[in-house]
Amino acid sequence: MRKLILSVLVLVLSLEMAPGQGLYSPGSPKDDGRFAASTKQVNQFFRRFNAEESVDGSKRYYSEDPLYRDRELRGKFISILFDNETSGITNELKSEFMREVLSENMPQYINFHREGWFAEVEAFFSYRGKRENVTLFLKIQPEGLGYEWVIDKVIFQPFKDIFNKPEGDAKGFLHPLSHELGFMNLRKAFQDSDTPEAFTPKEYQPDYLTLFLYEMKRGNIRFETISDVKFHFFQINNWYFELNQFNRPGFNTGWLIGNLVKLSNGDKETLLRYIYDQK
């Protein structure tokens, strides 16, 4: 018992005698403003974009706070939410975007729970013993008592290489009177051809996610690690922006808009096809 008391005493004393070691201890290094300026979390990007926190981020603003979604504060926040060092987004484009987002009549906000934004995750998996790049797309959805991130799509090159539907003369087909022969020529599609996808409808798209999960369940694919994350936003009418993390010296760091595109009719679908298929 005495030993136990002594041990606890030593532990407590050692904790008390560790000045300058813990968070906010005397002697803590001072932030010169760089960490304060950095958009440290995606959550902070949302709050800054909507002006839902104080300038230093220490106070969360709610609807009853006078500065909640204050237009002037939002303007200041949004102006620091662009990557100013590498992305090359023109000042004119930024100004046009800010004018629309900060519109006095119809201001636009981003919302964590609303559709129109998703994550793109670069990961490494081992597939049949070989290290492979995999791109996962995740979205947030309501579930049970709250919300969850779910895997929505996957890009996996080995699968894409397998499904390569031939076109034109190279494309095999089942002739239009195949039915009269009881489709006996299916043998050509399934046995003689190495591109059975040639015999699928025009709109056929392989479901890579199902294949991916199947291979994982079979033990052929194993997760290794994550290498990068970014987010795509379509929540602002007629605009798309990409959110990237910038880890570099200076004050323009953290989660910032790395790509900004004004969308015309049909652009959103084209952009989504590009993002999902990398075409």
Added chain:
Amino acid sequence: MKKYIPLFLLLFFATAAVSVAQSDNISPARKQAIDSLALEKVKDLSKYISIIGSKETQFSEANRVMDRAEELFAPGAEMGVSSLNRKEIAYYKVRRYFERLMALNYDRVNITWYDIHYISDLERQPDGRYVGVVTVYQRFEGTSLESGLNYRDTTKKDITIYVEKKQTQIAGRTIEFWDVMLGDIRVTETSA
């Protein structure tokens, strides 16, 4: 003294819980109280890490502190570490991370924490628990006397916090309180 902090907090939250005991929503005032509790846990962790890493800490003492530090975490919590040169995440169980920290081959190690933090909103999970992230910045300085080499880095630590409403019996009464556990930690080396 440390052992009584949970009791103190429990009473504090139990008092605060009376008016909205039936509600599972987190009001701004409640959120602020939970933030304080979460920050206390993060402060404890930061102190433990500094002690575990210090070369002046004896082996047996470091092990005891590791035990205390582990108690802050929900089961299965992991540290995901990346550096400026290597963006891929290396995964360590919390205990393993502490052990590696203790075994670092420096004669002098000094771990300090910047005077800044950021606390996210709390989001509800499917199981009803709330989850948030606290971000802090750590400075590490290691000196090797023989080679005279100094190593220094600054890491950003994004610490998961789980917030759960629990119940306890005090003097025959059921008191509800909010408890905070730490979860996975993402450790990123910064350019600072």
